Amino acid sequence: MRMLYVILGSISMALGVIGIFLPLLPTTPFLLLTAALYLKGSPRLYNWLINQRCLGTYIRHFREHKAIPLRVKIVSVSLVWITILYGVFFVTDRLWLMILLPCMAAGISYHILSFRTLRRRNDDHRSI
Numbered sequence: 001m002r003m004l005y006v007i008l009g010s011i012s013m014a015l016g017v018i019g020i021f022l023p024l025l026p027t028t029p030f031l032l033l034t035a036a037l038y039l040k041g042s043p044r045l046y047n048w049l050i051n052q053r054c055l056g057t058y059i060r061h062f063r064e065h066k067a068i069p070l071r072v073k074i075v076s077v078s079l080v081w082i083t084i085l086y087g088v089f090f091v092t093d094r095l096w097l098m099i100l101l102p103c104m105a106a107g108i109s110y111h112i113l114s115f116r117t118l119r120r121r122n123d124d125h126r127s128i
Contacts (some may be wrong), residue, residue: 001064002040002042003041003042004041005037005038005040005041005042006037006041007044007047008017008037008039008041009033009034009037009038009042010034010039011028012031012033012034012037013030013031013034013055014051015030016028016029016030016031016033016034017055017057018055018065022083027058027076028058028062028068030063031055031058031059032062032063033051034057035059035063037048043115046115049077051096058072061118064118066117066120067115067116067117068112068115068116068117068118069117069118069119070117070118073112073113073115076112077108077109077112077113080105080108080112081105081109082111083106084101084102085102085105087101088101088102
């Protein structure tokens, strides 16, 4: 059973990392799932993940503060809209997609922006 948790955690981490670059694939839920699966399957992998410079910080901030850093919000929302608008103007000519895609982008943007913003003050992380 532990091996299954490790395999599923690794798949989840791969999807989370891909989600960093593909705006429609959510990063945070996959990384949180990875942490939970690694915790059950392999404490060593869990500690490795939590101590990673980028991914570990991202997971810790979200777990501790339920907040997303401003820079991550800006990049995420910008990439969502750039990708969606590119698709609307250059990829599809179907009206229903030209309506649906911006609606999806608005929903994704709302979801990202609904979390508090993590701000850094004097080396002390607080969510505001």
